[in-house]
Amino acid sequence: MIEFILNNKIIRTSQNTGMTLLDYVRYEKNLSGTKIGCREGDCGACTVLVGSTTNAGNVEYKSITSCISPLGNAHGKHVVTVEGTNLKEKLTVVQQAMKDNYATQCGFCTPGFVMALTGFSMSNVEKNSTNALNAISGNICRCTGYKSIKNAAESVCQKLDYDKDGMPLDWLIENEFIPEYFKNIHEKLSALNTKTVNQNNGKVVSGGTDLYVQQADNLMDNSVNLISNNEHLKGIKINQGICTIGSNSTVTDLWNHTELNQYFPNLRQHLKLVSSEQIRNMASFGGNIVNASPIGDMSIFFLALNSNITLINKENTERTIALKDFYKGYKTYDLKEGELIKSIHFKLPSKKSLFNFEKVCKRQHLDIASVNAAIQIEVKDNFITNAQVSIGGVFAFPKYLEETSAFLKGKELTETLIIEANTILQKEISPISDVRGTSDYKRLLARQLFYSHFIELFPDTFSLNNFVQHA
């Protein structure tokens, strides 16, 4: 039995937990405002909000794409569709802003934008236009060309009286962002019977952002083992210079982590390239690693941090291995029957250590990389004391560049060294031609992104001119 609140109603259903939330709200509950655009989390037309009770005793809302979210993950939550944001007689502030700015044409993507912007209004992020755009980065509109939507988002921002602890619910209700009934949701959520166990022995699913793209039909039919509410796999902890990320943590958890943002000042810039807000809100790190895609962004990220992963089996026996040893071949890895990834851990970079992440794809955001690359490097008196380089899209699995990394270590940081290191890098990779680019292109791009690390990290020392001759 799955219990949750859908808009203003308590739902108790014995539907398959693996059914998508989208199918449930549209076809079982006839809430047809939530649209189907792609069923792979790439268009945002099916965006809904999911509210969870926090330790602080309030309800925190996040936007997700309901097309790749298992119904079972709604257990104990408040799910809000566009119908659930409507006021009786008039438009909400978000809806009115969209209307005033001509931000709706054919209307099919519109509820998704309304939901994403409503989610932004309710969130505790600073109310500036960058954050507003981030909130709708996962929504595709084929009609407007977005300028009108951007204007609408700006205007919503201006109407939000930013409070860094989050927008008070009462204020949002009073100012017509959301309807009155939201007041009682916390109480109603607390009264739900969430002790029911919804876990089966089927496929392990956390956020579902990749599995539901690849094999939705199988998951809908069969029982799934939903682990996203599994608290012991959650959380980001820092202890004695070691950062441990529970495999169930979402990309958003990392995005919001104050301390890690200090260690990695460009963290949000990097993560913004990885996925849209809706996906970040669901996608788990464990999922990203076991997906084993040769271009898995987070795998590349963690490889350069020389991360280890801890695996746990059904008997609760744990083993820890280096992430770079986990991958064995194309989509094959060292995971034994019944094992799950428990956590990822890495040593926090020292003050002297620098980190960079690069990604190039056809579309710069919410696209799969042609090549992605990361580096962690320490330089003392112009000598490289430590270097860890990883690269994706140019090998059968996310590649830690052993030889390139080793070559850099202990040498003086000069343009000749970097150019020489690239020749080693080129030997370590073996890209293939596919829809993301020809192998020649990927080789060239691998070189460029490798140079780019140094141009980005040492802007006073290197520019493109140091490495190539054209200009």
Added chain:
Amino acid sequence: MHKVKTNNELNAKKIEVFDALKKSVKNIDSNTHLRGESIYVDDINIRQGTFFAVVFDAPVAHGKIKSIDYSKAEAVAGVERIFTYKDIPGENQIGGILPDEPLFAKEEIHFWGMPIALIVAESEFIARKARALITIDIEELPVITTAKEAKEKNSFINAPRSFGLGNADKAFKDCDYVFEGETFSNGQEHLYIETQGSYVEPLENGNLKVISSTQGPTAVQKAISKVLGLPMHKIEIDVTRLGGGFGGKEDQANPWAAMTALAAYLLNQSVKLILNRHDDLRMTGKRHPYESTFKIGLTKNLKIQAYKVEFLQNSGAAADLSPAIAERTLFHATNSYFIPNVATTVYSCKTNLPPNTAFRGFGGPQGMFVIESAIAKAASELGIAPRKIQEANLFQENDVFSYGQIAKQVEAKNTWNAAKNIFNVEALEQNIKEFNASSSNLKKGLALMPITFGISFTNTMMNHARALVHIYQDGSVGISTAAVEMGQGVNTKLLQIAAQFFSIHPEKIKIESTNTTRVANTSPSAASSTADLNGKALAKACEALLSRLKNIVTEEFNASKETIQLKDEFVYINNEKTALTWNELINKAMMKRVALTENAHYATPVIHFDKTKEKGHPFAYHVYGTAVFTATVDCVRGTYEFDDVKIVHDYGKSMSQGIDLGQVEGALIQGIGWMTMEEIAFNKKGKLLSNSLSTYKVPDIFSIPKNIDILPLETEGNEMAILKSKAVGEPPLMYGIGAYFAIQNAIKAFNPNYKLKFHAPMTPEKVLTSLYAN
């Protein structure tokens, strides 16, 4: 450094646009769209017992079917029946222009994704599961994926078409410069966010009611009529709105509606078929890829004297609308330029891709890309800015188009000069030069893109429409036309027309769904002409009703008809308000048994075209404009962004600036997408590789130009346009071509060895490769 001086004229114009937007009418569907209450095909209340369908399609691009085993699929619990060509009571044929396209493959497969059967089941999920169990044995045949290959093998849809003016071959001999080159522009996926779909309900006596996401309700009605062997009057098509069309639902809504109707008719039960995204991407046609070769000749003073081009259109496996699209390529082959000697030829090449189809611009963009490439090539060889050549050849009043139409009310130079002056193009150019001199990692490039686009269906007989207007006895009004609302705001414009003619509150007016029983024999909502044709018909209907209402006032007040006016729901005589209200007037009309319904027909006057001579006057008028693009290329990564797009656009007298601006912005971004990131890929066996939204990327909110300024050109408008408000749907898409050339110019600033290539889209892969090409 790259700051343009404060431009007072620009600021004043921006404020004007901003004010006009605030006052302009909002899309009448806004509220239901925003509240998630708008109804699309998949949202309608379905009849109890409705079945759901999934299409089984060909897993190879060319071959002969040896055998198909449906038994395992049929055995799945919940599967009702599987339909194939054998079940078709009428003709297995859906070709619109040429009868060359079966609804279901019989013996031969012509493209990967060609429909073979329809699986009907209790749920879509069951139908999909059953589909996976069908096995098919096919003898594979050689596959053609490119137009060039098709031409070599003499594989054509129809005979080639040629337009000519003067004598190009002779004129080249007198040119000071002659350049030749090749171009390629790839296809484009429509990516309407609402996929194709239909829902069919059988009514009594074997009649059918069809809800379809189509731009052409009559085309759907005809297709079903043919497939089922039923007269058209038994089939009612109803369309409330589409979640995007862009040409993709002009003819290609037909097969899905016909299949659904077939199943509903034979099962005597409602059936719904909504294509899932992957099926839609795989089975439907797209914008035509073109491979072209050009030859351009200029004089020393940069006048283009001669232009010769051969277009190879990749039509796909059946004609669909390809011949008409090929024709429009010829119409727009010289874009905004007057060239005295022109020889253009287009071949519609038959390949093993899904039949390519209408897409915003309808062959025009492909034609314009080639002439812009030719100019860019000439400029590059001559070492000058392309804009010098562009500017020297813009159309002027009374110049002749290669198809014989004399250019009137030409705004090509006016938009060009306005853009050049208001946006201070020379200063922009200077800033870019300075920036490039000082930056090593980033380079900027500028490009101008003028457009000239003809308005009307080029098939003259399609330029007609009807409007049915009821004034109900309580004074409220219902309007039916052939116009299909798909986001372009046509319903809002229709409502404005009626509100203006009757001078009543918009809330008194309802725009009905588009329905073949109320308005028959319609042309599709396409060719940017929907508002013009249907709006003019509506205006005629309103005028006729108004005239009858005025007759009543004449009798009542003994006033001459010319002195009577309806204003703000009151009758005015000689500009003086009377006590007679709109509602009372309607009531009087009822009492006097005056007809309060009018059906008006409009056919565009003047236009004609003689295909035997390839000359005539095919367009009611032309739309003009000029765009200025600035791109920045990241020479480390090969990525790019657009700093600025600045446009002066010829709206005529816009009826709704908000809606029209939305059309320009939307088309612009779609055009940029076509020219930059949207890359359709088929493998050599004809399988679509860009077969999902994770592999086919359209612009997102981060990829649009950082700054977009779109200003209207002040003009008197054109009488042939509805209320002098010019058509706006397609023309601005072609501004997007400027994106390609702005990037190229930035690449050239980095790599002086780079030889221009005309191979769209300009993906980051091509940019990086070009940056480092020797």
